[in-house]
Amino acid sequence: MLRDVHLAFIKVHILYHAAKEDVFGIGLIEELGRHGYKLSPGTLYPTLAKMQQSGLLTCECRTVQHKQRKYYKITRAGLELLDDVKVKLKELYEEVIKGKGNC
Template sequence: MQDAILRKLFLGFIQIHILHHAAKAPFYGAWMIEELAHHGYDISAGTLYPILHNLEKADLLQTEKQVVEGKTRKYYCITQEGRQTLAAAKEKIAELTHEL
């Protein structure tokens, strides 16, 4: 039971982390896997891409295709809805950390 709850919490942290970086600059999936690894999240492409697709379906992210070294790469960018969601999450995080 505890593992399931921690998994849900970490999924939320990962989603906020994704939105945070998308607000800074467009990114591609392999870069995000490396970025999350720097923060202790061991996440595979098979886990990350469904998260990205769900954020896209929720209109929090959008994609742009760019050709890099002859290959098409999909970049993820934050939407206005994503910016609003990230701002609300930051408020709740600040409130919680202040309380803890």
């Protein structure tokens, strides 16, 4: 259960960062590590692949310092989902963190 919740937060991070710039696996593992998520490539890459299959990200291979690296870019559908998530995240924050729920 905790893993499911963490994975959802991780997906939001991925969408957010991909909206700002193209992202790649190792970069995301480092970034998420700073937020306290210990993420293995075995978890991240299938997650990225799933997000790609869902049409949230597109992927492109680029050669950086003689190494092939997969870069992920957010799609229009990904941006729309991120906007939707932001509204729900704000509402969740108001209720869970600030205790301003209606019920």
